[in-house]
Amino acid sequence: MNSFEIKNLSFGYEDGLILDDISFTVEKGDYIGxxxxxxxxxxxxxxxxxxxxxTKKGIITRAETNIGYVPQVGLSVKGDFPATVKEVVMLDLFGSIGLLRRPKKTHYDMVEKALATVGMEEYKNKLIGKLSGGQQQRVLIAKSLVNNPDMLILDEPISGIDTENEKNLYQLLHQLNKEKGLTIIMITHSLQNVKKDMNKIYEIKDKKIKLLSTEQNQPEERIEDEYVVSV
Ligand SMILES: Nc1ncnc2c1ncn2[C@@H]1O[C@H](COP(=O)(O)OP(=O)(O)OP(=O)(O)O)[C@@H](O)[C@H]1O
Ligand SMILES: [Mg+2]
Incomplete structure (x- = not known):
C-alpha cells in the first residue's frame, strides 16, 4: 500500500486556486524533495x-498514522518561556504517556535518544527560549522523531542550521530512509547537498506539481538543467 495517494486535488484559501487538479503518489520508502x-x-x-x-476538491488517501512533522516556522520561543528542551520534546509523547500521568523512564529514554540524534542531549535541561534559532530547529527535529514515526514531513528544516549540522541532518535522514525504510518528504530551497539521497523530486509551479528527473533515472547534465536551485 502507498503512503499517500493524491488524486485531482484542488485548493485555494479565499478566491482563486493555489493548487489546481494535482495528482501524485508517495510510495513507502520514498525520499521525496x-x-x-x-x-x-x-x-x-x-x-x-x-x-x-x-481539502475542497479531490481525494487524499493516507495510509500512515504515525507521521513526524517539522513545520516551516520554527519554535521561535524567546526568553523565559517556562519549559525545558526535554519537556518540549516530551510533549509529543503525551499520547503514549496518557493524559494526567507522569512520564516513565522509557519516555525519558526516548526523549534523550531523539535529542542525541540531533546532537542536543547536553541541552536537555536548558530552557527552550534560551537556545539559538538553529538549536531550537534541531529540537524541533528531535520532536518529530521521538515517536518513532513511519514517515517524516519536513518543511524547510535547514533554515537557520549551520553547515555542519545540515550535513548531520542529511546523514541522519539518509540513514533513517535506507536502514529503517522511513518515508520522507522534504520541502527545500537548497537541493545541492541532499538531492543525491532523494529518489523523487517534485516542483510546484503554476498551480501544478511536476516530477523532475532524478539522478536515479537521468544523466547528471539533465538534472542541473532542470533543477531550480536557489542557494
Ligand atoms: N492561511 C492562509 N490564508 C490565506 N492565504 C494563505 C494562507 N497561507 C498561505 N496563503 C497563501 O497561499 C499561497 C501559498 O502559500 P504557501 O505557504 O503554501 O507557499 P510556499 O510554497 O510554502 O512558500 P514558501 O517557499 O515561501 O514557504 C501564498 O500566496 C500565500 O500567501
Ligand atoms: Mg512554505
Whole structure:
C-alpha cells in the first residue's frame, strides 16, 4: 500500500486556486524533495496531506498514522518561556504517556535518544527560549522523531542550521530512509547537498506539481538543467 495517494486535488484559501487538479503518489520508502518558488503552495500541500487544512476538491488517501512533522516556522520561543528542551520534546509523547500521568523512564529514554540524534542531549535541561534559532530547529527535529514515526514531513528544516549540522541532518535522514525504510518528504530551497539521497523530486509551479528527473533515472547534465536551485 502507498503512503499517500493524491488524486485531482484542488485548493485555494479565499478566491482563486493555489493548487489546481494535482495528482501524485508517495510510495513507502520514498525520499521525496519538493521545490518551488515562494508562495507556490508547498507548505499548503503538506498541510492538506497532514489534515491541517480541509481539502475542497479531490481525494487524499493516507495510509500512515504515525507521521513526524517539522513545520516551516520554527519554535521561535524567546526568553523565559517556562519549559525545558526535554519537556518540549516530551510533549509529543503525551499520547503514549496518557493524559494526567507522569512520564516513565522509557519516555525519558526516548526523549534523550531523539535529542542525541540531533546532537542536543547536553541541552536537555536548558530552557527552550534560551537556545539559538538553529538549536531550537534541531529540537524541533528531535520532536518529530521521538515517536518513532513511519514517515517524516519536513518543511524547510535547514533554515537557520549551520553547515555542519545540515550535513548531520542529511546523514541522519539518509540513514533513517535506507536502514529503517522511513518515508520522507522534504520541502527545500537548497537541493545541492541532499538531492543525491532523494529518489523523487517534485516542483510546484503554476498551480501544478511536476516530477523532475532524478539522478536515479537521468544523466547528471539533465538534472542541473532542470533543477531550480536557489542557494
Ligand atoms: N492561511 C492562509 N490564508 C490565506 N492565504 C494563505 C494562507 N497561507 C498561505 N496563503 C497563501 O497561499 C499561497 C501559498 O502559500 P504557501 O505557504 O503554501 O507557499 P510556499 O510554497 O510554502 O512558500 P514558501 O517557499 O515561501 O514557504 C501564498 O500566496 C500565500 O500567501
Ligand atoms: Mg512554505
Amino acid at each position: 519538493i521545490i518551488g518558488a515562494n508562495g507556490t503552495g508547498k507548505s499548503t500541500l503538506i498541510k492538506l496531506m497532514l489534515g491541517l487544512l480541509q
